[in-house]
Amino acid sequence: MxxxxxxxxxxxxxxxxxxxxxxxxxxxxxxxxxxxxxxxxxxxxxxxxxxxxxxxxxxxxxxxxxxxGFGNAYLQFPGGVECFTYFLSSGNIHSDKGKQVARALEASAGKAFTEDFLEGEGYVKTPELVEQFLDDLPMxxxxxxxxxxxxxxxxxxxxxxxxxxxxxxxxxxxxxxxxxxxxxxxxxxxxxxxxxxxxxxxxxxxxxxxxxxxxxxxxxxxxxxxxxxxxxxxxxxxxxxxxxxxxxxxxxxxxxxxxxxxxxxxxxxxxxx
Incomplete structure (x- = not known):
């Protein structure tokens, strides 16, 4: 067409x-x-x-x-939705769970992703606002x-x-x-x-x-x-x-x-x- x-x-x-x-x-x-x-x-x-x-x-x-449209794939994010909310915002570096997941990621996910996972992408100010973003997405x-x-x-x-x-x-x-x-x-x-x-x-x-x-x-x-x-x-x-x-x-x-x-x-x- x-x-x-x-x-x-x-x-x-x-x-x-x-x-x-x-x-x-x-x-x-x-x-x-x-x-x-x-x-x-x-x-x-x-x-x-x-x-x-x-x-x-x-x-x-x-x-x-x-x-x-393949459902809530964030459930499969390393560490689950909780770690994703920190990844998109302030980072997982201050969380024991986040640091544990990051250690497992180092070998498989590469340095750049592991650094973003720990430091956060800074696209949203807080994990709570990321949760609101996820609620608003029409999954x-x-x-x-x-x-x-x-x-x-x-x-x-x-x-x-x-x-x-x-x-x-x-x-x-x-x-x-x-x-x-x-x-x-x-x-x-x-x-x-x-x-x-x-x-x-x-x-x-x-x-x-x-x-x-x-x-x-x-x-x-x-x-x-x-x-x-x-x-x-x-x-x-x-x-x-x-x-x-x-x-x-x-x-x-x-x-x-x-x-x-x-x-x-x-x-x-x-x-x-």
Missing amino acids: ESKIAKAIGLKYNPVAVLLADQKPEKALQFKKGKWGCVMFMFANAARDKTAAFDKETYGCWGGGVGL RKIGSKYLLFKPLPETDPTVETAETVVFVANPDQISALVILANYAREGIENVAIPWAAGCQTIGILPFKEAESASPRAVIGLTDISARKYVRKLLGAEYLSFAMPWKMFLEMEDNVEGSFLERATWRSLQQPES
Whole structure:
């Protein structure tokens, strides 16, 4: 499927369809069972013409398992949810349990992760606020064996329907997408920028939005850890813009006659002299 929006805003990379499937496409990229990997690395590859597949044993990391809809994978985090709340915030170094888990991690998880585990990533001020963050995440278990990232041009809506369509967009393009998302709607908050992992902003958060009568788009790649992993593949200037399928079709229908055919937008697409 070709996207009118993608053409109108001049996307460099393919829109990515997030699909549920019971079979894995041939030659799909997939993490090895039990091996760590960043889901957004796979997303970046999908934007660059490849298909990626995930299942309950190959989602890469704990946040990825949550983000893709494989339940509360934080239960499998070293030391459990308790240690995760300290990992994301102030660190496990002051906890006897945390120091014990860290000693076991040194041989298997590597120096960098062990240091983050002990010192904390500092993304949230306190473990209690991390607990609130986890309560707010719309965790779920998808009703299929696989979740796929697939270039949208390689999908056929007559035989497969995406859950979400995700654009990789620069600031000008994000601006256009925000305008288009609000173009034919009441209200001024038809796009959300939640705080979450990169994979969660293209997975469970737009999945949750899809359950609404008037779903919102979700801007992501504000997760700096994810940005580190995709920078070499995509560049430094991009964010993600995820639309539940229903909203994507609505926005596609609104390209013609909109500002995307007017001089101001066209002027932004001209190379700087």
